[in-house]
Amino acid sequence: MTEQLIEEIETMEKKREKEKHQGEKEYPKSSVTLKIYRANRRAGESPHYDRIEVPVQRWTTVLDALLYAKAYKDQSIGIRYSCRMASCGSCGMKINGIPRLACYTKVSELQGREITVEPLSNFPHIRDLVTDFSQFFAHHHNVEPYIQNDNADMPEKSKLTEFIQTPEDVDKYLQFSYCIKCGLCYSACPTVATDTQFPGPQALSQAYRYFIDSRDTAPKERLDLVDNRHGIWRCHFAGSCSAVCPKGVDPALGIQLLRGHLLGYSKNEKKVAELKERQKKDD
Amino acid sequence: MLQLRGNTSMEREVADRNNREGMMGWLNPRRYGWERVSYWLQRLTGVGLLAYFIAHIYETSQIAGGPALWEAFLELTQTTLGHIILIVVIGMCVFHSANGIRLIFAHGGKGLGKPGRPDYPYDAVSLNYRQKSGIWIALILALVAMLYGASVLFGGE
Amino acid sequence: MHKMTMLRESQIMKIHYITAVGALFVVAVHIMMRIAVMPYGMSLEYENVIANYQNIPYIVLLESILVLVSIHGFNGLRVILLELRQSKKWEDGVTVLTIAAMIALIAYGTRTIILANGLGVE
Amino acid sequence: MADITTIAHDVLIIGSGLAGLRAAISAAAVDRKLTIAVISKVQVMRSHSVSAEGGTAAVLYEEEGDNQEAHIYDTIKGSDYLADQDVAELLVKSMPYEIYQLDHWGMPWSRRKDGRIAQRKFGGYSFPRATFAQDKVGFYEMQTLYDTCQKYDNIHFYNEWFCTSILHENNTFQGVTAIEMKTGNFTIFKGSAGIICAGGAGRIYSFSTYAFSSTPDGLDMAYRAGLALKDMEFVQFHPTGILPSGILITEGARGEGGYLINNKGERFMQKYAPGKLELAPRDVVSRSMIREIQEGNGFKHETDVDCLKLDLTHLRADRIKEALAGIREIGIKFSGTDIIHEPIEVRPVCHYMMGGIHTNIDGATEMAGLWAAGEAACNSTHGANRLGANSTSECIVWGKITGELAARYATRKKVDSINRKQVLEEEKRIYDGLFRGRGAVNPYEVRKQLTDMMDEKAYVFRNEQELTSALEKVRELKGAMWKHVEDKAKEYNTNFINVMETDSMLRTAEIVLVGALNRRESRGAHARTDYPYRDDANFLKHTLAYFTGNGGPKMTWYPVAFTRYAPVERKY
């Protein structure tokens, strides 16, 4: 009964989501006002908002609109961007209060004639829409995000072969390696908002990505790495990270699954045994 | 503890709380969906319950002072305001417990679904309707418990 | 007390969850007994309360509520406080204070139980 | 000068794309005591390489019928015989190791049922040879390499440092000058060896698959330092860019079985390349598409641009979700088309620069201590036309080779001084010439005019008249009063960066146009309507362009290396 109800609600929501997209086809707006957060504290410029009107079409993304404003209205707007196709993770910012990728948010998806753009919170501010990612990258570095395996570096003249992985093995971690390091999750997480040493959803989900990869042989070390006062336990499954992630990484899921191993809900012995088996075969 | 690698300027920035949302980030819990509401309520009710619990221990300790003191203290707590507080506590307790049980499982990845191949439009499986309905059920249970509590406290007189 | 700070975070949090489940159980029994045995108003009368404190299983129940909820609650508080600020001073302070408060509360509650139990004997 | 900070490292790598990261790892592994700096104008993982979609070519299954000779031949034939054949051979022979090494470092290669690495068909190949990871190959490769870099404490990342010039003396590399974008400080990097991995220059076109950061400032830096740029007239146009943004639909879509159709619903590639159809090399398919459009068989996109359609609707939905999930997302998001249900509108789009900094087979430039790798380099693997999936291969192979060579060189030879005169000149050039410059013309308008003009006049088909008028226009734009920066702040001044980029774009566009004018033949991606045939007697050679100051480039020729295949007519 409840299962059915849940399913019904689910289909209803999906339908509504689809209808939202259909609205784009008859897009009526022809211009929109950008309300842009401006500040350059280092140079003594205090925070304020600039309102700039830009022309838009059905396809215009918030990034397009901002770059138009930069080219023709105010060239001093500080903004970070690169790929314009949602694969590099440069252009994260708060759009109408929610962390999003500017190049992945079409003006037509947003309600109203004014769009507020602000820098991501939880990242130190540099200028205008640009924030400092060095802490964020350092957290990623600290979870040792690389395959730990004695055979990881192949000798030049070795037998050329891969570690066997079935498509199912790949599916266990593939989703988490979709992460483009855009930092949206980091900006949305309530723990990161106060805890400066919490690795954050991005880094923790990467810890799981390598933990569950059948090529990695250091599961125990990985668990120890996140099991500390400001580690994985500071995630309270607020889910905001997964709600804003533009790539479906679902960091919340990765974190909880990793914690399942710490709590003893899930076991990884099979993987370890498998690895040993495989090594024996190789020798 | 995590050690941040790098030059000193970065270490300085680690201490820098520049642009963190801070506790202001707890405001507006509807912004990111039901899971965020659950986070916020779990926290609020947790602290609320702890406060009540401390008060309750103090309250019961009055028994040691003999019948007169106990009666006097009862007079203080058995008021309308006292009853309302107690009803809120009942609600908090039921929500915190019911949601807490969900969280104990969810924190270990139970009931969240399996990772799979990402497929547009990337719906996060961990934010599935099983979890959301868990939060709703906890809220409904809390409401029912509060109504029952009210009927006992106010109806019994 | 020193032992506590040397626990791994995972051990502390396991305790947090176990005490939660334990607390849920004992609090439920406690409340059930309060409303199932007699009307709520009556259960608060002095004699009835004192009578309860004579009942050994009930004392055990009360004491376990006291211990379980204190551990769980103060650890929860510790978690919240730890997340607020990060410096060695603050974190050590939080750990010591929450443990101290927890012990104080347990001691205070236990004192009530012992005293109330003594009252009945007289 | 005294107040300019100097940062010293043993090896300087400019660019953190695939080539740069691979070079960093192999340099760092040579000797853990060497310090490696990876300097990039974007943050790591933001480089254009993350957009690479379709595959990386390598011969993995010889037991199933593939062989390395076939890969070499396909590459050379694809290049219209302008590839240096020894270089193509080195690429092919090095690749299998690299694929397995990436696997060992954590690359999520797509797998076959038996757990081995899967490969798919790609244009111009005689065997399914494109190794892939869904349709996000470049992204996953970047991630694997970046994550592997975290193993080495001797790799130092300098994110968002914009390099402006190469410092050298007696034709020996000494370092680079750079601006730290966050603070705006002008800084000297001193290094014994350098590797330029600054990527392609495709943003000199408006309709382009490239990231906005793919401007030719890296190439221009080498050019100004006196190094030759080779074969710059060869610009690859990929058949399937979506409208209006130019975002790429990978060749993998055709590799999986997609058709190109015209407004009569015909699979028109049957007319042009009956043997390979949609999987002919990119230059062939792009030309066929333009012809089809010229014959009036095209569609009109709602923005009034001519286009054709790519039909994937006959593929199974689950196969699309499995192997082409990323482009399905792109289609829905940026074109409003779900490829499962509807054909998607596409048009040939600027996609790759075959040309680049002239290097030898080892990736060494003409300057001692300086190497170049990846798309920025032209070691002549791709000749006149690159095959899809061969570029990520090239980045990885020469990233590794140059990284190792540069590290070895840096252990032997230490640079002890810096050419101060050059530093001062450079400071003057960018600060007095650009930053404090005065002008009435909007630099963004200049950039737009340049790139729109390139779209129009140096596209798939070229001719003397259009190229000449384009060259005139570039020179006019160069002379216009646009060199000024409105934003006077030091911190994160992207306005300043954009102006420097535009400056380099004008110079590079000029080289492309002059090279195209000089090459009076049609070869590979360079198709002249006034010289429609290949002319091996006169033009079976590489173009080199040298910097001459403010005038145009000085052009010379350079021989092609032949080791095994004599040129024959190219048919698919």
Ligand SMILES: Cc1cc2nc3c(=O)[nH]c(=O)nc-3n(C[C@H](O)[C@H](O)[C@H](O)COP(=O)(O)OP(=O)(O)OC[C@H]3O[C@@H](n4cnc5c(N)ncnc54)[C@H](O)[C@@H]3O)c2cc1C
């Ligand atoms: C959409 C798309 C899809 C593609 N798909 C495929 C494919 O399927 N298979 C394939 O083989 N190839 C593909 N390619 C081609 C391939 O991706 C590129 O050729 C390759 O990624 C280039 O890598 P790179 O390391 O040379 O340069 P890039 O990744 O472009 O990196 C350049 C680096 O140099 C830095 N840089 C530049 N200038 C400066 C400066 N002045 N100062 C400091 N740093 C600077 C940049 O910041 C950047 O880090 C594709 C290309 C595109 C556009």
Ligand code: HEM
């Ligand atoms: C009755 C007295 C209780 C008190 C005083 C109490 C108090 C607290 C406090 C202060 C927190 C910290 C909140 C936070 O971390 O956000 C907390 C968390 C928690 N409580 Fe309770 N609690 C009580 C009962 C329970 C019960 C009965 C359960 C479940 C069966 C429970 C389950 C949890 C869980 C799972 C958490 C962790 C939340 C997290 O880490 O995000 N609690 N509690």
Ligand code: SF4
């Ligand atoms: S997990 Fe998602 S939101 Fe977070 S950095 Fe990665 S891609 Fe961005």
Ligand code: F3S
């Ligand atoms: S938002 Fe933060 S609290 Fe956990 S589930 Fe995500 S990391």
Ligand code: FES
């Ligand atoms: S610009 Fe690359 S993600 Fe938006």
